[in-house]
Amino acid sequence: MVKLPHQLFSPLYSLLSGSYMLIHSSSQLLTLAGGPQRGRALGTLGLIEDGAVVVRDEKIVAVGTTAELKASYPGEPTLDAGGCVLMPGFVDPHTHVIWGGDRASEFEMKMAGKPYLEILAEGGGILSTVRQTRTASIETLIAQTRPRLLRMFRHGTTTAEAKTGYGLQTATELRLLKALLALDDESPLDLVMTFLGAHAIAPEYKGNPQGYTDLVCETMLPILREWWGTHAPRLSLPFVDVFCEDKAFNLEQSRQILTKARSLGFPLKIHADEFANIGGVSLAVELEAASADHLVKTSDADIAALGKSDTVAVSLPCTPFGLAECEYTPARRIIDAGGILALATDCNPGTSWNESMQFVIALACRFMKLTPAEAIAASTINSAHAIRRADTIGSIEIGKQADMLILSVPDYRHLGYRYGTNLVKHIIKRGQVYSVDVGYYRTA
């Protein structure tokens, strides 16, 4: 028996510095050029039949038809995407992808009908993940998170937001950030970090949410500001996020945290309206947050406010699906109001352990009544806006990073139509080509 050599994260093709690569003959090239796609403009694919793209180093240098670009770049190395869809890599703008351990046994108890409050009383729920995360070394956290990032990448996510939030104490939250910086370094998947020290009330502050809020504002955020300057001086500041819900941080506590974060220069995000509407969206719009996320119980007034703002509405359909609930983000009303809609996995160990944006699209089509084209735009250019990276990613345009997917289907509408498997064939990340669809491979 011969063992298959196995290198994670190694590109299939490697472009030499300064050389060109022509990717051509896609049955459909989706550029998603322009944007953000606000309101009913959502779903503008910028489709080019028999489209082609030229890449040099990490960037896109030409976009057009195969005929045009073959004429302009004769003799350059080519990658044939014949019969396939060529599109931007997915941008997943909301994940809790770093945590310790799992909650598989809790899932079984839930399916067997055990009430969630009993599970919580026995130490289950989010605090179980907090315990498993606090006791994990940085090496363990990296080793457990790596396969999740690999799954994301293999399913076509080329940039993902990644939140801390299972530490709920300064040292662990910083350890999570340190692990995320290391994972970002080692993997082709780009991570955009978010500090979510305000994910839940730390167990030490049970019954004293104000005390924990003060700790986040007076201790964690100033320390984070300084730490980031030392540990990631070349990266822009992470987002600061807060879980604005009845059982977590109320509106005033959320305002206190986000206002403090803004005063320190952090860009903002918010978890709002997952279980109840307590005003998180208005706060996000007022403070010009990059995004407001979840948005299930959002009121008409808040939808109208989103429609007039640049705060992106990030919907997380895996969360109700994961919990077998029937109520999803009122996406069509957000679109009709003129909002900027994006989609994300919410990948986390409790409600939504799914790494695939393709499955998010399948849910959004069925349960939020998006067309495949709308769901694709919400997963690329609009989700790039949700993490304020649309200047470099989210569409196929000259000058942008060469982050693209070749799907093993002839028509973009197979996204949404099909579900449960992976339609990605190749991933192009910063101009390097990675292969997914290698099938079954014999070395002997």
Added chain:
Amino acid sequence: MVKLPHQLFSPLYSLLSGSYMLIHSSSQLLTLAGGPQRGRALGTLGLIEDGAVVVRDEKIVAVGTTAELKASYPGEPTLDAGGCVLMPGFVDPHTHVIWGGDRASEFEMKMAGKPYLEILAEGGGILSTVRQTRTASIETLIAQTRPRLLRMFRHGTTTAEAKTGYGLQTATELRLLKALLALDDESPLDLVMTFLGAHAIAPEYKGNPQGYTDLVCETMLPILREWWGTHAPRLSLPFVDVFCEDKAFNLEQSRQILTKARSLGFPLKIHADEFANIGGVSLAVELEAASADHLVKTSDADIAALGKSDTVAVSLPCTPFGLAECEYTPARRIIDAGGILALATDCNPGTSWNESMQFVIALACRFMKLTPAEAIAASTINSAHAIRRADTIGSIEIGKQADMLILSVPDYRHLGYRYGTNLVKHIIKRGQVYSVDVGYYRTA
């Protein structure tokens, strides 16, 4: 740039004839021994901690703990499943996996709110697939079906049932069978064939269902009987199935078809109670069909009848999911009545283009309230019973075919808990080892 050599369906490891292979150190070995798992016995995993299996040629020759089998088979080649779950391959007992073309544009219309009747009036729906199938050559049908079988296999299905039914005319139905026989021959995935000439009323018989029923009984079935003896003399006869619903074949027509099939020696299946209860389950039980499938609108009396019969209740949760409907098979009532419950993908181009039994399990846990253990038993040993192959597959027992999965997870409950991706790492089919989780692979 160097191209990756790419061989579909080639095993990673190849066992020499007569030699042993010890697969060991699984964190959990699920044997699923015994069965069928009737009623509340469902979910009996036969779990062995640190379990091991010995394979010789195509068969399982020993099952036990790693310590036991390492002592009994010292020095034999080994495959380390350390930290992984080792379990039987999935058996998918209901698929329409062979068809021509696709209906991606119809899906987009549906999501954009177009009524299904309008789509039908414009030539969409099942008859669109019938048109695309009738005009496809056998080579085209094979080429279009192969990647679907590859996806099934990659997601852990080691045996699948495959129905004809998009021909609705003798020549095309036989062409579909011929293609399926060729696909069964070329691929490690074993196919078990079902003749579903009675899938819908052929367009030539619009308004005359009795005329088409007579054609199926008097022409198609006798021709099939003779054809099978010539083309597949070594295989047991295919199942004969009928779509027993108001808009397809009524109860009397279904009885006519199944009775005729039985008189010719064919084993039986039925599609019943997807949209309305017109008595299909009672008919299946009366005629001792191997299975009754769909079972959404099934009455209490029919559930009680299933509970007393050997007809397996095959639930297809992807169908309501694919259509964004909320009503699923009343699985818990079938279990409580003592029925033999199985799960299948129903993979088809209209309602349910999903090849993964793992996703079926995720739906069954959430929307039919099965535990992961119950869903696993319904996808292995019980689904083997649904296609009458439980003598050779569906569990890890001495003498059975060596069809097994190594999952990249430490606990079986990750099935169901996680969704949207593929947890299979290696597939062992008839003793050959195939690898899925090869990651990103560089040859240059």
